[in-house]
Amino acid sequence: MKPFDYQRPDTLSGAHGAARDGATFIAGGTNLIDLMKLEVMAPDTLIDISRLGLDRIVPHGDGLHVGATVTNSDLAADMRIRRDYPVLARALLAGASGQLRNKATTGGNLLQRTRCPYFYDTATPCNKRSPGSGCAALGGEMRNHAVLGTSEHCVALHPSDMAVAMRALDVTVEVEGADGTRSETALDDFYRLPGDRPDQETTLDAGDLITGVILPAPFGGRQTYRKVRDRASYAFALVSVAATVRMENDRISNVALAFGGIGTRPWRDPDVEDLLTGETPTTALFEKAGDILMKDAVLREGLEFKDTLVRRLLTATLTEMTQ
Amino acid sequence: MTFDLKIDEPHPEHRADGLAQGVLEQDNDRPDGWLKVAGTATYAAEEQADDMLHGFLVRAPKIGAVSCPNVDDVRAMEGVRSVLRDPRMIRNAAQGTANEAPAQGVDRAAYVGQPVALVVAESFEQARHAAQALVVSVEEEDKPVQPDAVEPEKPEDKSTELGDLDRAMSEAAFTVDAVYTTPSMVSAAMEPHAATAHWDGETLTLRGSLQMLKFNRNELADSVGLDPKHVRVLAPYVGGGFGSKLGISADCVAAALAAMELKQPVRVVQHRRNVFEVNTRRSETRQHIRLAADTEGRLTGLGHEALVSNLPEEEFSEPVIQGSHFAYAASNRTLGMKVARIHRSAAGSVRAPGESVGVTAFEVAMDELAQAAGVDPVNLRLRNIPEKDPESGKPFSSHRLEAALRQGADAFGWSHRHAAPRQQREGEWWIGTGMAAAFRVNMVIEAEARISLTRDGATVMSDMTDIGTGSYAIFGQIAAELLGLPLDRIDAQLGDTRFPPGSGSGGSFGAASTGTAVWLAGMEIRKQIADRLGCSEAELTLKDGKATYANKRASLRDLLSDEPITGHGHVEPGEAAEKVRQATFGAHFAEVAVSDVTGEVCVRRMLGSFAAGRILNPRTATSQCHGGMTWGIGMALTEELTHDRRDGHAVNRDLAGYHLPVNADVPPLEVHFVEELDDWAGPMQAKGIGELGICGAGASILNAVYNACGARVRDMPATPDRVLAALPS
């Protein structure tokens, strides 16, 4: 681990003041510290954001504002979340382990880095870690990699469960720039595709601090999060789905579907939802939704199974939710 | 005085049953348990010294000739005291019982991950940062890393050819002919390998995390070039080993060399990612199994041929077929091993080498036969129990498989099972049950122990280790039983080469081998007490600190002078191994649910029924079986060390990527012991239990998966994608 300075400001302006080149915010540290130990990330200053008062969940219009340092455990346990956004509570509880969720934060979870094993291995080339060096995963062992949104430069998955649920919920990310200006970005626009710059993962600028996430008014309807993984806990998703569905007169009146384990970012495809909206639920319809979802998938060696798995999961989940 | 015993003959006199204290076979606490729970038992990396230096191992990123062009820059980094590139550093951990240095050297990396330097600094963080800064350039050599990329060696001494299997196959009423694979696996003990070395100019004292100290001392001495007399190794507490700490490890040798060079204590802790590649892995296996059976399911022929791998110069090869030599009767037999020399990290003993993967695959094949022949799987095993060793013709020392099968089946409720697959469903989940037999060779190895009895109590001493298995507890019980003392008056001191050489922990032989040495030492003391009382040892009763013979009664305090009485026990394997075939047996039963949507498998309950001789402490024995059965879940469903296809490196080398079963994967585990006293196992009639629990456990799960949903998975682990692919449409 490279030696670094550590600062723990008490105010947002203090945090912005400390943010300069080479500085990195640290929240729960559950991802950052691991990466620093391996020197995949080597900031020279850490700005601890745990004392900025960003740890509250408060009403915001008809929805909620979730502070950036609210822990995954607290968010999952919050009565309003459990009642009005159960898909989110479930996704959170499907992630990591109890100990990690106690430390992991809302902002940190959105910004966690991929689990591509080559990204963590400084002995191998990786365009995300050192742009232009190549991609060791291509031609190597791919199982926890993406099939949608990939490029010839990077096939890394976004590993978050929470962010998948949030994508289905249409959340907005609230950001404060280094100069103190506040902006809001829909989560749909927050993550970039890897293209030829897989190191640039979001639309954040240097020094931008996530202050919170805004949940819109409760969607109602049925909600679920289902994660398929290699062991029952403490494993990333092979494939996951976050679904919210409302029915009217036995037809699907409103549906949102987001997927984990398949995309380079939490994946949502408006064409899938358009197909389903207004329709009577049938297995054939759901299978067609699977076709649309996977139409651009690139099934590299080792990842073929994701095609079958995600289609089955989609059909089963929609069948259950529209019954 | 020494009581020497060579196990040449059976021990039909069951002395343990006639002793008076009544602590043997009892469910007693482990004396080290509280220390471990409270965090006061110190592990190798917790050793303190004011002037401690810290070493960090540097790994080779490629296979080939290694050089480090910026060594001088790194030496100049803050806090750095040395960059060691010593030819005595070891390539990988020694194999169990090697007793000499393993392959050494830092100039040529035989596998990716090989330690090629040690950076020593004043703090751990400085050492680690400097280690990262050290440039390791490799002139790459093109070496095979895939087992099927080379022509394998065929060790002749590891094959059996009896009768004509091909003919038996063609004439059989029912056959199975299939290939099963298991991936590389690792021990993944909780405590990473770590060592603290002290050098006083003459003696090297090493606190390590090791399983077999008498061998480890010699391996270390040979590696660094010292006389073993000048080497002391300690490992009083070890946080799990599972085979990976049998031989001296890279951290120990590097720490010793650094301490000798810098004349300061040096600590080297293997980073978790080193642990996965510097220590021995279990080889991947490819197993071709053939079964030929008559109309009743009686085996007329069996074949078990396995391909495993290892690095050049490593003698060990995963003994996949070890259990198949004696598990089932069949007159036509083809058993053989092939070893591919490839450049993945070294393979060695991991959790029941041989049977854990060999019996597991074989027991899946037996399930396939049961299905084909329409015979109940339990009955199929019962029908094929051999009367004597099917290859050598030797009698079995004791054979309780039938009892294990019947008692296990009863306790599990096997009779309620649906014979055909896909009969029971709960929502999207298919429910099914499966079983497998368990086999494991039993071994005794040479061991010594000493007991010193004073007026206050007794001290048991051996360099034997307790790697979390319960050695402290059991040796205390044996000594207390023989000497007639309450447990709290026994102090067991283990894990120090200054004590008599025990067996070490490995191959499930620890409790029975070193335990027998403790028993003999206790017997020796009993004789001396009997002399003082004027009776024979057998006439003596010792209980609660009092000695009784006929109408004479004396307290031990009065019988003893200020001089302690010492007894030394020494056991060696003898002709027993020539005269009889000795093994432990068991049966596994599992119930699973399999998702028809995702292929996920959830184990709902498991039951194991085991025969392993006298059970010295049911609690520690049960814990061993729980561990084994949990490993069975890992083997069947989750564990796989993935090697990069291009350079063979271990890709998922941490506990997040290498999927050991977690609590949520492990259902209630029920363990039953079958009554057994194996007279050939020595004066305690006790056999090894540590590894039996894993052998075949995974097969019961895979067989249950088949019974649930009809998916026959032959490539382990049965991850959701593999189950889905095998699911009948």
Ligand SMILES: Cc1cc2nc3c(=O)[nH]c(=O)nc-3n(C[C@H](O)[C@H](O)[C@H](O)COP(=O)(O)OP(=O)(O)OC[C@H]3O[C@@H](n4cnc5c(N)ncnc54)[C@H](O)[C@@H]3O)c2cc1C
């Ligand atoms: C073994 C393991 C298993 C896991 N399993 C899962 C899983 O199954 N599912 C899952 O979803 N996750 C899983 N995780 C990931 C875990 O959820 C993340 O590590 C965690 O959410 C990160 O949050 P943090 O607060 O600890 O972030 P940190 O580690 O503190 O930060 C992560 C990154 O975000 C930046 N950052 C943090 N907060 C802000 C902010 N407010 N503004 C700007 N930048 C910020 C940091 O600079 C850093 O780059 C697992 C992690 C581990 C170690």
Ligand code: SF4
């Ligand atoms: S997939 Fe992306 S993260 Fe993984 S090695 Fe390639 S570039 Fe790096």
